[in-house]
Amino acid sequence: MSILSKFSFKDQAFKLRENAILDAATAVLGSKGYDLMTMDDVAGAVGISKPSLYKHFKSKEELVGQAMIRLLEGAIEQIGGLPPHFSACEKLEALLEWALRVRLGGGLPFLPSTSPHVRDMLMRNFKYMTRVLKLNRMLESLVKQAQKDGQLDAALPADVILFSYYARTCDPAVEFLQKFSKMADDDIxxxxxxxxxSGIR
Structure with a gap:
């Protein structure tokens, strides 16, 4: 085996473990929240030692920031990968469907909406904020186009629609339906x- 291939294998193994750490952090965040989550929880969920975890992420704040960045990048990638013939409204619906499915699988903790401390911490994270602004621009453009096309109510301010759309991604009804109804995830x-x-009217 060449030195180059050894380094390549080592890099791949490091990246795989980092992704496993982010998966575990996302799951723990979804179940316990930021304040109760510890680095020990994450290390235990991955099956590695805490010193090994710190080789990837120096602090809980850094780990949570990267987990949230990965979620935003996933949303941006989803929009970019949608069929070009989809209308603006169809793209908005497809992205919300993706977000709901990820969330039902325990992979979409919307921490900024529930913790002022986390919100402040993330707002200091330049990489996170650039992704937030990029996603917001993309969604705002889709909302305005859908209004122009007559698919969304043009009488409503675009911001009202946009922030209502964001609210649907963290609607507690999803958890209640999953926990207490007999519906399958597809039906939810x-x-x-x-x-x-369409609303409930």
């Missing part, structure tokens, strides 16, 4: 999308 997603885009 279908009904939540109908509520979001």
């Amino acid at each position: 997603v279908r009904h939540m999308l109908r509520v979001a885009f």
Whole structure:
């Protein structure tokens, strides 16, 4: 084995373990929240020692920041990968469906909406904020286009629609339905999308 291939294998192994750490952190955040989550929790979930965890992330703040950045990048990638023939409204619906499915799988903790401390911490994270602004621009453009196309109510300010859309991604009804109803995840997603885009009237 060449020195180059050894380094390549080592880099791949490091990246795989980092992704496993981010998966574990996301799951722990979803179940315990930021304040109760510890680095010991994450290390135990991955099956590594805490010193090994600190080789990847120097602090809980850094780890949570990177987990949230990865979620935003996933959303941006989803929008970019949607079929070009989709209308603006279809793209908004497809992204919300993706977010709901990720969330039902325990992979989408919307921490900024529930913790002022986390919100302040993330706002100091330049990489996180650049992703937030990019995603916001993309979604705002889709909302305005959908209004122009007559698919969303043009009488509503675009910000009202946009922030209502964000609220649907962290609607507690999703958890209640998953925990207490007898509906399958597919049915929950279908009904939540109908509520979001057609209302209950």
